Amino acid sequence: MRFFEAHVHYQDRKLVTHWPAIAAELTGIGLVEAVCNGTSPEDWQAVADLSQKHAWIRPAFGLHPWQVGNVGKGWLNELRQLLLSDPRALVGEIGLDLWMLRAARADDPRLTGLNRAPIEIQEAAFVAQFELAVELKRPPTVHGLDAWDRLVQLLKNARLPAHGFLLHGFSGPSEYVARFIDAGAFFSFNGNFLSPRHARIRDIFARLPLERILVETDAPAMPLPESHRKYRLPPAPDGSTPNHPANLEVTYSALAEIRGTSTTALADAIESNFYRLFGGNRDIGNA
Numbered sequence: 001m002r003f004f005e006a007h008v009h010y011q012d013r014k015l016v017t018h019w020p021a022i023a024a025e026l027t028g029i030g031l032v033e034a035v036c037n038g039t040s041p042e043d044w045q046a047v048a049d050l051s052q053k054h055a056w057i058r059p060a061f062g063l064h065p066w067q068v069g070n071v072g073k074g075w076l077n078e079l080r081q082l083l084l085s086d087p088r089a090l091v092g093e094i095g096l097d098l099w100m101l102r103a104a105r106a107d108d109p110r111l112t113g114l115n116r117a118p119i120e121i122q123e124a125a126f127v128a129q130f131e132l133a134v135e136l137k138r139p140p141t142v143h144g145l146d147a148w149d150r151l152v153q154l155l156k157n158a159r160l161p162a163h164g165f166l167l168h169g170f171s172g173p174s175e176y177v178a179r180f181i182d183a184g185a186f187f188s189f190n191g192n193f194l195s196p197r198h199a200r201i202r203d204i205f206a207r208l209p210l211e212r213i214l215v216e217t218d219a220p221a222m223p224l225p226e227s228h229r230k231y232r233l234p235p236a237p238d239g240s241t242p243n244h245p246a247n248l249e250v251t252y253s254a255l256a257e258i259r260g261t262s263t264t265a266l267a268d269a270i271e272s273n274f275y276r277l278f279g280g281n282r283d284i285g286n287a
């Protein structure tokens with residue numbers, strides 16, 4: 001089987017600590033290519049280094065909404081230079097996050113030490129990066145936690161990328177699907193959606209057009225439910241359980257089951273979707 005990872009953070013400390021073993025396991029499952037997303041100027045170089053070491057890692061650079069409140073001046077120009085320096089580089093992870101502002105607990109360990117930027121500031125950073133992606137023709141990857149309605153509004157007035165964009169970890173509502181599809185969206189399915197409480201999201205992915213679907217782990221975030229964890233990592237120092245990115249394999253087969261198709265047929269479609277969205281050279285991959 002040929003697997004394609006649409007959205008992951010290999011540069012994260014929780015994965016880098018175990019990197020040689022993880023890289024071997026990814027090769028073992030048949031991972032062909034992966035889009036590795038940076039989140040702030042602090043980790044862009046680590047993403048670039050990984051992508052230089054492994055031809056199957058496609059780098060993406062962006063300022064994540066959680067990081068918008070923590071960045072110094074000059075980041076946008078730095079991002080532009082970085083994109084110009086590598087023709088394979090994509091834009092991501094960018095987006096909007098209202099969960100962080102409305103629902104996240106004050107002591108959520110994932111947000112420790114972060115200034116939570118108000119939505120207007122997040123929107124300004126998102127629009128600037130989305131426009132840069134269009135200008136440089138680098139398909140962007142968009143995060144929209146609890147903010148898909150704001151994104152629908154913003155996209156109404158935006159210039160859109162010629163080959164589309166990725167809504168990573170799309171969680172609905174289903175009423176927005178048609179509008180996002182019209183704007184050129186692809187939607188990536190995350191293994192965390194296999195949890196019993198996410199039946200509504202699985203239902204959306206059961207019905208999305210096959211030619212707009214991708215699969216992601218978002219590792220080390222978004223662990224799969226215990227019942228589906230095939231690959232495991234030891235707990236991180238903060239007590240969290242990092243998601244092993246080789247669980248991409250399980251996520252593919254679970255999505256195939258949800259859609260009532262074979263994993264092979266799903267994998268073929270995802271390969272062609274991956275290249276249609278992200279472009280690139282089929283000969284570069286890992287397999």
Ligand SMILES: [Zn+2]
Nearest residue numbers: 007037093218
């Ligand atoms: Zn992510």
